[in-house]
Amino acid sequence: MKVSWNWLKRYADLENIDPVKLATQFTLAVAEIDEVFVLGEGLENCRIVKIEKVEDHPSSDKLHLATINLGNTTRTVVCGAPNAREGLITVLADEGSVVKSGVNETMTIGKAVVRGIESVGMLASPFELGLSDDHSGIIELPPDAPVGMPLTQAAPVKDVVWEIDNKSLTHRPDLWGHAGIAREVASLAGRKLFEIKTEIQFTNDAPLKVTNLGGNLCPRYTAFTMDGIQIAPSPLWMQILLYHAGMRPINNVVDFTNYVMLTTGNPLHAFDRRDITDDTIIVRTAAEGEEITTLDGGKHTLSATDLLIADSHSGIALAGIMGGANSEVKDDTVSIVLESANFHPGNIRKTALRLALRTESSSRFEKSLDPANCITSSNLFASLVLENIPQSRVTSRYYDECNWEKPEITIFLSCDFTRLKLGFDITDEKIKSILTSLDFDLTETAGGFNVSVPSWRATKDISIPEDLVEEIGRIYGYDNIAPSLPLVPVQKPWTLPSKTVQRKTSDILTLELGFSEVMNYSFDKTRMLSALNMEVDARLEMANPISQMEPVLKKHLVPNMLANVELNEKRYDHFRIYEHGRVFLPRENEIPEQPRHLGFLIADRTLKNDEDLYYQVKYCVETLCSRLETGPLRFEKVEELQSWIHPSKSARVVCNGMEIGYLTTLNPIVKRKLGLESQVALGVLNIDTLAAMDKKATVFRPIPRFPGISYDITVVIDPEIRASSIIDVLESINPEIISDVRCIGYFEGAKYAGKRAVSFRMDFIHPQRTLKQEEVNEIHNIIVEKLAESTGGQVLSVP
Numbered sequence: 001m002k003v004s005w006n007w008l009k010r011y012a013d014l015e016n017i018d019p020v021k022l023a024t025q026f027t028l029a030v031a032e033i034d035e036v037f038v039l040g041e042g043l044e045n046c047r048i049v050k051i052e053k054v055e056d057h058p059s060s061d062k063l064h065l066a067t068i069n070l071g072n073t074t075r076t077v078v079c080g081a082p083n084a085r086e087g088l089i090t091v092l093a094d095e096g097s098v099v100k101s102g103v104n105e106t107m108t109i110g111k112a113v114v115r116g117i118e119s120v121g122m123l124a125s126p127f128e129l130g131l132s133d134d135h136s137g138i139i140e141l142p143p144d145a146p147v148g149m150p151l152t153q154a155a156p157v158k159d160v161v162w163e164i165d166n167k168s169l170t171h172r173p174d175l176w177g178h179a180g181i182a183r184e185v186a187s188l189a190g191r192k193l194f195e196i197k198t199e200i201q202f203t204n205d206a207p208l209k210v211t212n213l214g215g216n217l218c219p220r221y222t223a224f225t226m227d228g229i230q231i232a233p234s235p236l237w238m239q240i241l242l243y244h245a246g247m248r249p250i251n252n253v254v255d256f257t258n259y260v261m262l263t264t265g266n267p268l269h270a271f272d273r274r275d276i277t278d279d280t281i282i283v284r285t286a287a288e289g290e291e292i293t294t295l296d297g298g299k300h301t302l303s304a305t306d307l308l309i310a311d312s313h314s315g316i317a318l319a320g321i322m323g324g325a326n327s328e329v330k331d332d333t334v335s336i337v338l339e340s341a342n343f344h345p346g347n348i349r350k351t352a353l354r355l356a357l358r359t360e361s362s363s364r365f366e367k368s369l370d371p372a373n374c375i376t377s378s379n380l381f382a383s384l385v386l387e388n389i390p391q392s393r394v395t396s397r398y399y400d401e402c403n404w405e406k407p408e409i410t411i412f413l414s415c416d417f418t419r420l421k422l423g424f425d426i427t428d429e430k431i432k433s434i435l436t437s438l439d440f441d442l443t444e445t446a447g448g449f450n451v452s453v454p455s456w457r458a459t460k461d462i463s464i465p466e467d468l469v470e471e472i473g474r475i476y477g478y479d480n481i482a483p484s485l486p487l488v489p490v491q492k493p494w495t496l497p498s499k500t501v502q503r504k505t506s507d508i509l510t511l512e513l514g515f516s517e518v519m520n521y522s523f524d525k526t527r528m529l530s531a532l533n534m535e536v537d538a539r540l541e542m543a544n545p546i547s548q549m550e551p552v553l554k555k556h557l558v559p560n561m562l563a564n565v566e567l568n569e570k571r572y573d574h575f576r577i578y579e580h581g582r583v584f585l586p587r588e589n590e591i592p593e594q595p596r597h598l599g600f601l602i603a604d605r606t607l608k609n610d611e612d613l614y615y616q617v618k619y620c621v622e623t624l625c626s627r628l629e630t631g632p633l634r635f636e637k638v639e640e641l642q643s644w645i646h647p648s649k650s651a652r653v654v655c656n657g658m659e660i661g662y663l664t665t666l667n668p669i670v671k672r673k674l675g676l677e678s679q680v681a682l683g684v685l686n687i688d689t690l691a692a693m694d695k696k697a698t699v700f701r702p703i704p705r706f707p708g709i710s711y712d713i714t715v716v717i718d719p720e721i722r723a724s725s726i727i728d729v730l731e732s733i734n735p736e737i738i739s740d741v742r743c744i745g746y747f748e749g750a751k752y753a754g755k756r757a758v759s760f761r762m763d764f765i766h767p768q769r770t771l772k773q774e775e776v777n778e779i780h781n782i783i784v785e786k787l788a789e790s791t792g793g794q795v796l797s798v799p
Contacts (some may be wrong), residue, residue, distance in 0.1 A: 040158030042098025071148015177265030210403035557599035613681035631696035708765030
């Protein structure tokens with residue numbers, strides 16, 4: 001939102017205040033100012049002139065010689081503007097003036113010889129003067145503009161504009177107009193605020209039939225008629241202020257509505273009365289499928305929840321968003337109906353989002369405007385019309401269809417409570433003066449004040465004593481409060497276990513295992529779901545997706561991580577990425593389950609197969625669980641295969657009897673569908689499950705005093721027998737001596753006739769002495785016997 005300092009000066013006494021310096025104070029106390037623009041610098045030598053005569057240039061078909069009246073002298077300048085004509089009041093940028101020559105470029109005007117004719121100064125376009133984007137011709141001023149007067153004296157071209165971050169105004173609907181900003185600035189500067197006083201004499205005539213069927217969707221709808229309208233340009237000062245505030249001047253009636261909106265914050269709309277069938281205005285919800293064409297030419301199909309302003313025949317405006325093309329003010333409009341209304345913020349926002357039609361009007365109504373502001377805005381518009389259109393007059397009563405009662409909010413504010421909350425000694429008188437400067441009504445009572453909240457602060461802002469304390473603190477200036485250290489016990493804050501696990505796994509993956517973190521959206525792409533043969537219907541669909549390509553919440557991390565592979569393999573031969581995120585699992589008639597998952601993936605374009613990557617991912621799982629002290633892991637067969645899980649090169653990870661995740665290489669079918677060149681292996685762990693596990697403290701084991709034996713054994717078994725079951729058998733035989741059992745490889749081929757040879761390595765260490773060969777042979781025989789008994793396998797190795 002752009003705020004003009006000249007505009008603010010119309011509603012507060014701001015003489016001799018530096019707006020550039022005040023911007024910092026405003027940011028600290030009210031809302032964040034993104035940028036400050038100083039406008040009109042270099043226009044001091046620009047003067048209002050009248051063209052007395054226009055002649056053809058003797059050496060050019062397109063240029064003219066314009067004789068101009070500067071008030072006390074005349075001069076001839078070369079001009080190429082197509083609208084240069086005798087009698088036109090315009091602006092001369094005299095020698096030394098600095099004007100715009102491009103979007104961010106300027107030029108200094110001097111003497112020049114143009115096709116043999118000396119020309120001093122230049123007749124300037126609105127763009128060159130920084131007053132609009134129009135550079136099609138020289139600026140045209142009203143006939144009564146004072147010829148010879150410097151432009152900077154005749155119009156507010158020299159200005160300072162604040163650009164305020166809209167997000168910092170969301171909770172303050174009263175600040176969406178210059179009058180509200182002026183109130184804040186006057187309070188900060190200790191200056192007087194000017195009240196908007198407009199008393200309009202409405203008639204007793206009732207030419208309209210106005211009905212408000214909107215209920216709570218339209219708390220207030222007001223209207224009146226005016227005749228004798230003559231469409232013309234608005235006053236120069238208003239055009240300049242509107243342009244400085246970021247709006248394009250159009251004509252007097254439209255500019256008056258925009259000026260009022262940017263002053264009071266309440267949008268208005270003017271209808272051509274000729275186009276309102278039967279002089280009837282009805283505020284109603286649209287019929288399902290009803291259509292309307294808006295001022296921008298857009299055709300919209302409405303739903304039964306959209307609010308419509310209609311006549312007896314059809315819709316004439318989309319309430320709170322944009323007027324209809326069938327009732328807009330035209331060049332020959334002579335009679336208007338002025339609407340000043342208030343609409344339900346949620347309904348306006350939903351309609352604007354659904355129709356993709358966000359406007360200056362809708363952005364304000366979305367913020368919960370004050371219904372009491374409708375009357376002030378109507379009167380200000382009427383006064384502008386009466387002052388600037390000589391033949392205009394009000395021709396109806398003031399229609400006020402109101403479904404709203406003014407809130408009466410009174411809050412008791414204790415002065416001691418205020419001092420306690422702010423942490424410094426502020427006087428009762430200072431408290432009173434600050435709140436009074438913000439237009440709060442105060443009544444003194446024992447120990448404090450009864451504070452009446454004005455209606456423009458009661459819509460969503462001020463409701464409890466702490467809100468009033470905040471008002472006092474920000475206007476007093478938080479930077480004026482002496483800092484002091486709090487005297488409170490320092491205790492370690494409680495942290496969410498899942499967050500602790502998340503941070504620790506991030507450190508391990510990043511600092512130890514060489515992974516980079518990715519942060520994807522919480523939505524699934526329909527393209528990726530289609531490639532993975534996954535149904536969109538089985539997911540939670542969003543009512544207002546940020547993109548039609550991502551309409552559902554994700555149930556798995558893997559699809560988005562595979563999309564990361566698609567992008568990154570074009571730039572890197574190998575990379576490791578991980579992501580922490582919630583997944584959303586639908587539950588019938590219940591809030592969806594939202595567990596936290598950790599996904600990690602290794603991709604390598606230089607490898608010809610993925611076997612090595614599988615063991616790298618397995619090592620990552622083991623490292624993570626070891627650092628988290630979860631206890632021993634088991635890798636078992638994956639029972640439920642997602643489309644990206646390899647049918648054989650995969651395993652589910654089990655710890656303490658609970659499944660905590662899985663690891664797999666990428667299914668080659670999916671790899672081909674996605675067109676990936678890299679070999680890919682990945683793992684997924686459930687962070688919530690890991691966080692819920694008790695830590696298995698690592699028990700100290702002294703270094704063995706006696707030498708041990710590293711012992712290998714190979715057993716031929718059926719392919720469906722898992723290596724983990726063999727490890728369980730080996731560990732159970734003699735736990736005092738046998739330790740660190742691990743699978744070191746497997747072999748398949750015609751030699752084993754449909755079976756698989758799996759090799760294991762273990763350590764034999766006796767805690768009290770050196771083992772004898774006979775003892776090792778005895779343990780070996782037991783191993784052979786137990787494995788034959790439990791698996792039916794044949795042991796190949798010998799001691």
